Amino acid sequence: MPPDPATPPDLATPPDPADRRRWLALAVVMTAAFMDLVDVTIVNIAIPSIERDLSATFGSIQWITAGYALAFAAGLITGGRLGDIYGRKRLFLLGITGFTLASALCGFAVSAEMLVASRLLQGAMAALMVPQVLSIIHVTFPAHERGKVFGMFGAIVGLGAVSGPLLGALLTQWNLFGLEWRPIFLINLPVGIAGVILGRKFITESKAPKALRLDVVGVVLVTVAMLMLVYPLTRGRELDWPLWGHLCMAGSVLVFAAFVAYEKAKTRKDGSPLVELSLFKMKSFAAGIAVQLTFGVSLGIFFLVWTLYMQIGLGWTPLRAGLTGLPFSLAVSTAAGLSVQKLVPRFGRKVLQAGALTMAAGVLLYRWEAGRYGMDISTWQMVPPLVVMGLGMGLIVAPLTDAVLSDVPRDHSGSASGLINTVQQMGHALGLGLVSVVFFGVIDGRTGKTPAAVATAFGDGFQNALWWVAAVLVGIFLLMFALPKRRVPETGAAPQPPERDRVLVG
Structure with missing residues (x-):
């Protein structure tokens, strides 16, 4: 993709704070991040419809869901480094263009094989697009504004975490124009096209100031x-x-x-x-990466088990399950905004640790309710633990990203962002692997043939998995002692030079 002739390709300093274009650029990259987050989860709801329509085998169904994650995880570090070398705007636009085209191929797939190949391409394009999101934020906004920005980013993460299944349920149930499952992919087309047009206009190009090679x-x-x-x-x-x-x-x-x-x-x-190993000499980066990996494990376990528990164990419809997750999403978004703007500047690391313990408390409350009410548990009874969990997660996601990138020089922001996303995906993969032990290991051979037997087995498996999630969250709380203690108060002063940017200090 040709560089923007109006913008010097080696620009690596943030624009004037009065320039409102950076907020439009933020809206573009956050929309792209949301599109990716939704696409990770939206497919699961539509799997039965895809299976019927394309006569897909079980193996093909596995690859439709797993192919995206594999291509995404394998290419993230490389995508981040390519942004450092060739320009973050250029790689972002290339990634979102390819992601949009791959979404069209998914939506118009005529066979399961074509859908699998298109999902692999979609994941590879996401690996080019997603690392540039944090990089562009890092180089576009001065240090004293990044807290607010990462608060918004955390809200987007929370919204994307549970809106995918809900959106997938609605689009599949509505059967727009008789297309059944296909709108879950085609909805990306207008969003992606708008992202390309607005991204070219409002995103400022940046790359590493010194010459790098792949x-x-x-x-x-x-x-x-x-x-x-x-x-x-x-x-x-x-x-x-x-x-x-x-x-x-x-x-x-x-x-x-x-x-x-x-x-x-x-x-x-x-x-x-490819990876700047000197980044790991920074205490904030090394500790933050460890927390990101472990946090990914807990989320990988919870979200899959939670979905299976509601839809198979309790027999709820996809739409009811999606609606049940809305309080969680709203709680994450609310707490994420408050954490970086109000709480972290005053209390520092303690906010993240409080988030880990709050989320663990919500998990334990959820486990107690699942055991007490069994298959008679209602959506309203799930709301309190989900809200507590969401508040805890919101206190973690936004300031954690801020902490990991706080000491990273701008010329390595692409590589650092790729590492952040990669360890998150690795954590999710490890969590999904553990599901076979902590969940399926409990229910295998116990489901029987009656709905009551299925509900009992899935309820026991869900409760056992929640013990593990709570234990991982306690481990995250302990890991957070390695994070910097306090955040520098926001004085409104001009940002320091890139190599001395500090958001959190030990």
């Missing part, structure tokens, strides 16, 4: 390592956890180690590695 060997090593880890986790239960899957996951550790060794050598040789 580390091809690093790309191959990290992609192979990610696939060796994520693929067996995705297909493990379906294939009854074969030996090759365990060997593959164990081997991924060796490949990751080889990747780190090569990146160190690459840094010494020409200073242009």
